[in-house]
Amino acid sequence: MAQEFQRVISHFSHRHPLKLIAYDPETLNLTTSPCSACKLQPSPSGMLYSCTICQDYFLHQSCFEMPVKLTHPFHKHALALVTKPAYGDARFKCDACGERGNGFSYHCKKCSFDLHMLCAMLPLSVTHDSHVKHNLELSSESPYLDNKFSCDICMSIGSCQWLYRCKSCGFDAHLKCATTGDALSVLPPSQSNELPKAAPPEAAAAPPEAMAAKCSRLAPSAPRLPPMQEPNNVRATPPPFERITSSD
Ligand SMILES: [Zn+2]
Ligand SMILES: [Zn+2]
Ligand SMILES: [Zn+2]
Ligand SMILES: [Zn+2]
Ligand SMILES: [Zn+2]
Ligand SMILES: [Zn+2]
Incomplete structure (x- = not known):
């Protein structure tokens, strides 16, 4: 039985009261209905706001807490x-x-x-194992022709999308590539003693439209981490966004 907390609360996205529970894949089968907000599956042992009436409505705790x-x-x-x-x-x-x-x-x-x-909620600055010298800064456009860039992590082309870049080195990366730790893909296999990371099942189940899956699709052999989980080798600077609580 999923552990239940004495907390029943409403959210503007849903007409029924929600309760905060710890996700337990053994008892709660949510594989057919991802989080209504981000459309991703729950992470094991993550906290969820689940509908007290519908069987298939839930929000990640982090999604529930997003500012309006x-x-x-x-x-x-x-x-x-x-x-x-x-x-x-x-x-x-x-x-x-x-x-x-x-x-x-x-x-x-x-x-x-x-x-x-x-x-x-992407951080304005990240570090990635493939470019340890400098931080990569979030940019809303590339400085190149037609707003295209060549991703220095997955080696494929991105166009008309935000990117992470190191301006001084001309190092560019897709959002997804720069925020998913994968140092193995940039080293020849002989230089690494690490075993390849296995992709957790919930990452494979995530719908492609939920996040930028372009890089993963173009490089299907690259291991994927669930997007809600921060990889160890990616250090993120929290975004300095201003939360507006009052409605106008
Ligand atoms: Zn979510
Ligand atoms: Zn409901
Ligand atoms: Zn506008
Ligand atoms: Zn890429
Ligand atoms: Zn650099
Ligand atoms: Zn997006």
Whole structure:
């Protein structure tokens, strides 16, 4: 039985009360219904807000706690958390990673600007094992022709999407590549004593539209980590975003 806490609470995204529980894959089968906000599966032993009435509605605790409004340094207007895409085809295109999404998004109505919830929370600066000399800074566009870049981690092309870059070295990386620790892919196998990391099952089950999965699709042999889990070899600087609590 999943451990239950005496905490029943409501969330603007759902009409029923939710309760905070510890996810236990043995007793709670959520494989057919991912988190309604980020569309990713729960991580083992993670905390969830689960509907007290529906069998298949839950939010990660971290998704539940997302601010309803935020300002992002790359957009001039405040962004509102919306539970459904504001467009006819029930999907939005994330202006950060370029992938489509159908979960919650941070939306600017004026500009038809959308960010995946998790893309909106990307740190402004990260370090990655493939470029240990310098931090990689989040950039909303590349300095190259047609807003394209060649990812120095997965070696494929990205275009019209945000990237992590080291300006002084001209080192560029997809968002997903720079925030997923994978030092093995940049070393010849003979130089590494580490065993290859096995991809956890929930990573394989994550729908491709949930995050920038472009790099993973182009390099299917690269091990994937679940996006909610921070890899050991990625140090992230917390984003200095301003949380807006009052509604206007
Ligand atoms: Zn979630
Ligand atoms: Zn419900
Ligand atoms: Zn995105
Ligand atoms: Zn705007
Ligand atoms: Zn890449
Ligand atoms: Zn550098």
